[in-house]
Structure formats: C-alpha cells, structure tokens
Amino acid sequence: MKYFRAIFSGILVWIAVSISFYLLEQILFVKDSFFWQSVMVTIFIVFFAIGSAKFYYLKNYKISGLQLGIIMSLTALLLDVIITVPFVEIPNGRSYETFFTSPVLWILAFVNAFSVFLWRKQNHKKTPV
Numbered sequence: 001m002k003y004f005r006a007i008f009s010g011i012l013v014w015i016a017v018s019i020s021f022y023l024l025e026q027i028l029f030v031k032d033s034f035f036w037q038s039v040m041v042t043i044f045i046v047f048f049a050i051g052s053a054k055f056y057y058l059k060n061y062k063i064s065g066l067q068l069g070i071i072m073s074l075t076a077l078l079l080d081v082i083i084t085v086p087f088v089e090i091p092n093g094r095s096y097e098t099f100f101t102s103p104v105l106w107i108l109a110f111v112n113a114f115s116v117f118l119w120r121k122q123n124h125k126k127t128p129v
Contacts, residue, residue, distance in 0.1 A: 006075075009071075011076075016044070053069075066120075069115070073113045081096075
C-alpha cells in the first residue's frame with residue numbers, strides 16, 4: 001500500500017533526525033548550542049528527506065512530491081507527540097507547548113516537505129513518463 005510506504009518514509013526521517021540531535025548533543029563543540037544543532041539538522045534533513053523519498057519512489061508510485069513530503073512531515077510530528085515529547089522533552093523539564101511552539105520544529109517540517117517536493121519536481125523532469 002502506497003500510504004504505508006509513505007508513512008514508513010516519514011518514520012525513517014524521524015529516526016534520522018532524532019539520532020542526529022542525540023549525536024550532536026554528544027559533540028563537545030555543539031552540545032551546548034541548540035542553535036548550531038538546529039542549523040546542522042536543518043541541513044541534514046534535506047538529505048534524510050531525499051533518501052526517504054527515493055526509498056518511497058522505488059515502487060514507482062505516482063503520488064506528488066508535495067503530498068509525500070507532507071505525509072512524511074505529519075508522520076514525524078505524530079511520532080513527536082507519541083514518543084519525543086513524553087520520553088525526551090518532559091523528563092528534561094519541557095512541555096508539549098514549548099516543543100510545538102518552537103520555530104525550529106516547524107522549519108524542519110517545512111524543509112522536509114519542500115525538499116521532497118523540489119527533488120521530485122527535478123527528478124520527474126529527468127525521467128520520461
């Protein structure tokens with residue numbers, strides 16, 4: 001089913017972003033700077049999104065890049081609601097409100113969806129239908 005694969009692609013992006021933040025929190029020079037961690041993950045997410053989109057399109061599904069990007073972003077946001085906030089943010093003294101009002105979260109969701117959209121648009125031009 002094509003929607004299951006799209007959701008799985010979103011799960012892959014969420015895992016990659018979560019691991020990236022975790023690893024960056026361990027690096028001496030950036031562990032105390034959420035700004036630099038966010039900048040680096042914003043760059044990384046472009047590659048995570050494109051890699052997950054490539055995985056999705058291996059089956060030659062015809063869903064638009066924007067739809068796929070939105071599904072992937074929504075999947076990651078849902079996983080944030082279910083896993084990230086209760087098991088990472090709340091134990092560290094933060095809340096759902098602080099997590100979901102962070103501009104970084106919404107920038108990452110937008111960059112993810114827009115990266116898939118642009119990659120698909122560019123890739124679709126190259127391959128004859």
